[in-house]
Amino acid sequence: xxKEIREHRSIRRYxxxxxxxxxxxxxxxxxxxxxxxxxxxxxxxxxxxARGLLDELASLHLNQPAAATAPAILTFCxxxxxxxxxxxxxxxxxxxxxxxxxxNGATDALLASxxxxxxxxxxxxxxxxxxxxxxxxxxxxxxxxxxxxxxxxMALSMGYPETVPPLTDRLPLEAVVHYDTYEDYTxxxxxxxxxxxxxxxxxxxxxxxxxxxxxxxxxxxxxxAKGDNVAFSRKYFDELVRQGFFNQ
Amino acid sequence: xxKEIREHRSIRRYxxxxxxxxxxxxxxxxxxxxxxxxxxxxxxxxxxxARGLLDELASLHLNQPAAATAPAILTFCxxxxxxxxxxxxxxxxxxxxxxxxxxNGATDALLASxxxxxxxxxxxxxxxxxxxxxxxxxxxxxxxxxxxxxxxxMALSMGYPETVPPLTDRLPLEAVVHYDTYEDYTxxxxxxxxxxxxxxxxxxxxxxxxxxxxxxxxxxxxxxAKGDNVAFSRKYFDELVRQGFFNQ
Numbered sequence: 375x376x377k378e379i380r381e382h383r384s385i386r387r388y389x390x391x392x393x394x395x396x397x398x399x400x401x402x403x404x405x406x407x408x409x410x411x412x413x414x415x416x417x418x419x420x421x422x423x424a425r426g427l428l429d430e431l432a433s434l435h436l437n438q439p440a441a442a443t444a445p446a447i448l449t450f451c452x453x454x455x456x457x458x459x460x461x462x463x464x465x466x467x468x469x470x471x472x473x474x475x476x477x478n479g480a481t482d483a484l485l486a487s488x489x490x491x492x493x494x495x496x497x498x499x500x501x502x503x504x505x506x507x508x509x510x511x512x513x514x515x516x517x518x519x520x521x522x523x524x525x526x527x528m529a530l531s532m533g534y535p536e537t538v539p540p541l542t543d544r545l546p547l548e549a550v551v552h553y554d555t556y557e558d559y560t561x562x563x564x565x566x567x568x569x570x571x572x573x574x575x576x577x578x579x580x581x582x583x584x585x586x587x588x589x590x591x592x593x594x595x596x597x598x599a600k601g602d603n604v605a606f607s608r609k610y611f612d613e614l615v616r617q618g619f620f621n622q
Numbered sequence: 623x624x625k626e627i628r629e630h631r632s633i634r635r636y637x638x639x640x641x642x643x644x645x646x647x648x649x650x651x652x653x654x655x656x657x658x659x660x661x662x663x664x665x666x667x668x669x670x671x672a673r674g675l676l677d678e679l680a681s682l683h684l685n686q687p688a689a690a691t692a693p694a695i696l697t698f699c700x701x702x703x704x705x706x707x708x709x710x711x712x713x714x715x716x717x718x719x720x721x722x723x724x725x726n727g728a729t730d731a732l733l734a735s736x737x738x739x740x741x742x743x744x745x746x747x748x749x750x751x752x753x754x755x756x757x758x759x760x761x762x763x764x765x766x767x768x769x770x771x772x773x774x775x776m777a778l779s780m781g782y783p784e785t786v787p788p789l790t791d792r793l794p795l796e797a798v799v800h801y802d803t804y805e806d807y808t809x810x811x812x813x814x815x816x817x818x819x820x821x822x823x824x825x826x827x828x829x830x831x832x833x834x835x836x837x838x839x840x841x842x843x844x845x846x847a848k849g850d851n852v853a854f855s856r857k858y859f860d861e862l863v864r865q866g867f868f869n870q
Contacts, residue, residue, distance in 0.1 A: 376626060376744050379652045379737050402799050404627045406792045408736065409751045412845060415793055420800045427802055456797070457841075460812045464838035469848020472855035474756055477728075481776060484729055485751075488656065488736035489627050496624050503657045503733075508722055519803040528729060544654045545663055549704070551650050552668045554675055555767040564708045590712035597660060600717020607720035607870045622855045 378492040383541055385500025386440040388533030392423065393446050397497050401532075404493035408485035416475065417483035418453040419490075420518045421446060430517045434510040435529070440502035444531035449507070449514060450487045452479025452619070455523030471523070476619035480527045487528055500535035503528060509606050512613040525617045543571060626740040631789055633748025634688040636781030640671065641694050645745050649780075652741035656733040664723065665731035666701040667738075668766045669694060678765045682758040683777070688750035692779035697755070697762060698735045700727025700867070703771030719771070724867035728775045735776050748783035751776060757854050760861040773865045791819060 393401075398421065405419060422428055423446050431449075435441035454475055458468035491501045507514065507529045514526045549567040559567075568589075571577060577589050584592055594600070614620060641649075646669065653667060670676055671694050679697075683689035702723055706716035739749045755762065755777045762774045797815040807815075816837075819825060825837050832840055842848070862868060 375648060375652050375655075376624070376741055378624060379655050379741060382655055382657070384657060399795070400623060402795055404623050406795060406798060407623075407627050407630055409630070409632060409739070411751075411753050412841070413790055413792075414841070415798055418798050418800060418804065420802070420804060422802050424802045453798075456807055456812075459807055460816060461838045461842055463809055463812055464836045466836070466838035466842040467848060468842060469846070469851045472852050473859045474851055474855040477756055477775070477858065478753065480725075480728070481732055481751075481753075484732040485736045488733045491657070492740070493624055493627060503659075503729075505659050505726065505729075508725055517803075518800075521804065521806055524804065527725070542661055544661075547647070547650055547654060550654060550663055550666050550701075552666060552766075554668070554670055554672045555765075556666065556668060556769065556772065558769055559704055559707055561711055564704075564711055568708060588712045588714070590709045590714035593660070593662070594709055594714040594716060598717070600715060603717045603722055604720050604870045607722040610725065611721045611870075622852045622859075 378495040381541070382491070382495060383539055384440070384502040385535040385538070386438070386502055387536040388443045388445060388500065388531070389536050390445060391534050393499060393532060397499070398446070401490050401493045401497070405486040405490040408489045410482045410485070411478040414457055415482065416453055416457060416479035417486055418451045418456065418524060419486065420449040420451065422449065422518070427517060431514065434513050434517065435504050435506040436509070438506065440531050441504055443536070444533045446532045447529055448490060448532060449518060449526050449529045450483040451520060451524050451526050452476055452483055453524045454479055454619070455521050458523060471618045472622040473620055476525070476614060483527050487530055491530060494532055498534065499532055500538070502531045504531060508610050511610055512616070515613070515617070523618050525614060525619060545571070626743040630739070630743060631787055632688070632750040633781070633783040633786070634686070634750055635784040636691045636693060636748065636779070637784050638693060639782050641747060641780060645747070646694070649738050649741045649745070653734040653738040656737045658730045658733070659726040662705055663730065664701055664705060664727035665734055666699045666704070666772060667734065668697040668699065670697065670766070675765060679762065682761050682765065683752050683754040684757070686754070688779050689752055691784070692781045694780045695777055696738060696780060697766060697774050697777045698731040699768060699772050699774050700724055700731055701772045702727055702867070703769050706771060719866045720870040721868055724773070724862060731775050735778055739778060742780055746782065747780055748786070750779045752779055756858050759858055760864070763861070763865070771866050773862060773867060793819070
């Protein structure tokens with residue numbers, strides 16, 4: 375397996391050393407080699423390294439150490455703005471301010487981000503995907519000065535790891551893979567797929583700490599509760615509409 | 623740069639040879655090593671190799687040779703179904719049937735797909751991202767037997783390349799990268815960024831073939847016209863709602 379894929383783990387605490395500019399450029403060049411819909415490159419990457427801006431971003435990423443200690447944050451955005459301006463400049467009518475092209479831009483951005491993540495790791499750097507990007511996308515857009523037609527879909531924090539944690543476990547491969555058609559999950563199969571994780575020492579510690587009877591309730595009550603999920607969904611979708619990705 | 627990233631190109635015509643099962647499993651294992659929101663693995667990968675199903679999928683991918691000649695198509699889906707069933711089985715109330723968790727599932731699926739693409743290339747295989755997945759996601763869901771809570775976001779065709787085309791050009795790096803904040807594009811800057819592509823021999827041939835005065839109009843009138851974009855946007859978003867990703 376490609377070494378960087380096999381050894382990937384999220385790094386949640388970084389040393390303060392900056393990412394050298396020539397390394398950053400190689401990472402960004404790697405990002406642009408990913409497939410992109412129609413070779414239209416419907417994304418932008420905003421590379422933030424200035425301390426004041428990093429602090430503002432870290433706060434919008436809920437001050438998690440993976441953001442707060444990072445010397446660089448790369449914000450990957452769906453961007454129909456650049457392509458549409460180019461079309462207008464050429465007397466062509468752009469028609470990309472709709473949901474399919476949000477999806478295309480988000481896809482471009484995410485494929486580019488994964489190339490960037492792996493290339494960063496090839497240079498001894500660590501990364502962490504910041505899912506909090508969805509929670510405060512509008513505020514992040516404000517900090518980064520994004521125009522109409524540009525929406526953050528993901529951010530990567532990046533830097534030299536302070537510590538390298540062990541690999542994270544995954545469900546057995548057969549949990550996520552289906553051959554030819556989707557094989558639905560019986561209760562017995564779900565029990566078997568989650569067995570190792572549910573009986574691990576780590577999970578037992580979590581249950582004791584949280585005073586909850588099982589791992590699923592840690593997810594639904596502590597980590598990602600329905601009320602928050604709905605509130606953030608409305609907020610992100612409103613921002614998507616406001617940024618011009620839903621004229622349909 | 624990581625070799626597979628540097629040398630990636632889309633392969634649009636494959637030899638008929640099957641992908642050996644042990645190679646496929648290594649590719650799928652690579653996919654699962656990508657970051658995933660909260661380690662929840664909110665995606666499924668449906669691996670299609672049966673001829674009849676491949677033909678049905680190829681037709682839904684508009685019979686492009688990249689789909690029609692492929693011995694394998696991997697459909698990457700946002701999947702809140704498996705995780706939600708597990709929660710219910712444990713007496714936990716899942717709250718993932720909303721837009722944020724569509725985004726999280728789509729992100730998981732797309733990061734996994736990029737790992738799969740690179741790992742496939744490391745084994746001498748070629749891949750092509752099938753953006754047509756968005757056009758007929760509901761019909762694809764029907765062919766693959768996807769339950770409520772599972773929605774295709776992307777597919778990869780995969781096989782041994784019949785021919786290997788040259789690398790595709792990209793806009794200059796500064797077209798997609800911004801440092802610290804977004805630097806908006808002046809007409810002069812857009813001219814400069816697109817200059818090489820607009821003046822290339824390939825573009826001149828395209829203009830002559832299409833009887834159009836510039837490359838932008840090939841995109842807006844021939845490749846991705848507004849009316850189609852709007853129609854596919856409505857269709858995909860309707861499917862997203864129907865599959866239970868917009869209860870908010």
